[in-house]
Amino acid sequence: MAVGAGIAGLAVSSASALAAEGGGAGLPQLDPSTFATQIFWLAVTFIVLYLLMSRVALPRVRDVLEERERRITDDLEKAQRLKEEAETVLAEYEKALADARASAQALFAEAAEKANAEAAKRQQDMSQKLAKQLEKAESRVQAAKTEALDNIRQVATDVARDAAARLIGGDVGEDDAAKAVTAAMKDAG
Numbered sequence: 001m002a003v004g005a006g007i008a009g010l011a012v013s014s015a016s017a018l019a020a021e022g023g024g025a026g027l028p029q030l031d032p033s034t035f036a037t038q039i040f041w042l043a044v045t046f047i048v049l050y051l052l053m054s055r056v057a058l059p060r061v062r063d064v065l066e067e068r069e070r071r072i073t074d075d076l077e078k079a080q081r082l083k084e085e086a087e088t089v090l091a092e093y094e095k096a097l098a099d100a101r102a103s104a105q106a107l108f109a110e111a112a113e114k115a116n117a118e119a120a121k122r123q124q125d126m127s128q129k130l131a132k133q134l135e136k137a138e139s140r141v142q143a144a145k146t147e148a149l150d151n152i153r154q155v156a157t158d159v160a161r162d163a164a165a166r167l168i169g170g171d172v173g174e175d176d177a178a179k180a181v182t183a184a185m186k187d188a189g
Contacts (some may be wrong), residue, residue: 154179 028034157177164172 153178153181153185156185 003159029038035136157174161172161174161177164170
C-alpha cells in the first residue's frame with residue numbers, strides 16, 4: 001500500500017510542477033519545444049520497428065506464403081497426377097470393355113457356328129435316315145407292285161384260261177394263256 005501511495009504522491013507532485021510552469025492546459029505533443037525529442041524518438045521507434053519487421057515478422061510471413069504456395073503447387077501437381085491416373089484407368093476400362101465385347105461377339109459367333117454345324121449334321125443325318133427309309137419304302141412298294149403284278153398276271157392268266165374255256169369250249173394251256181396275258185400287258189403299257 002505504501003508503493004501505491006508513493007506513486008499517487010509522485011503524480012500529484014508532477015501535476016503541481018506542470019501547473020507551476022504554466023503549461024498545464026495544452027497538449028505536450030504539440031508543444032514546439034519538444035519537437036526535437038519527439039522526432040528523435042519517432043526515428044528510433046521507426047528504426048526499431050523496421051528492424052523487427054524486416055528481421056522477424058516479414059521473414060515469417062514470407063515463409064508462410066512460400067509454404068502456402070508450395071502446398072498449393074504440390075496439391076495442383078497431385079491433382080494433375082490423379083487426373084492422369086484417372087484418364088489412364090478410364091482408357092484401360094474402355095479397352096477392357098471393348099475387348100470383352102469383342103470376346104463376347106467371338107464366343108457368340110463360335111456358338112452360332114457350332115449350332116449351325118450341329119443343325120447341319122442333324123439335318124444331314126435326318127436326310128440320310130429319311131433317304132434310307134424312302135429307299136426301303138420304295139423297295140417295299142416295288143416288291144408290292146411286283147407281287148401285285150404277279151398276282152394280276154396269275155389272276156389274268158386264270159381268267160383268260162376260264163374265258164377261253166368257255167368261249168371255245170376247250171382247255172387252253174397255262175403257258176399259252178400266260179404268253180397271251182404278257183403280250184396284252186405290254187401293249188397296255
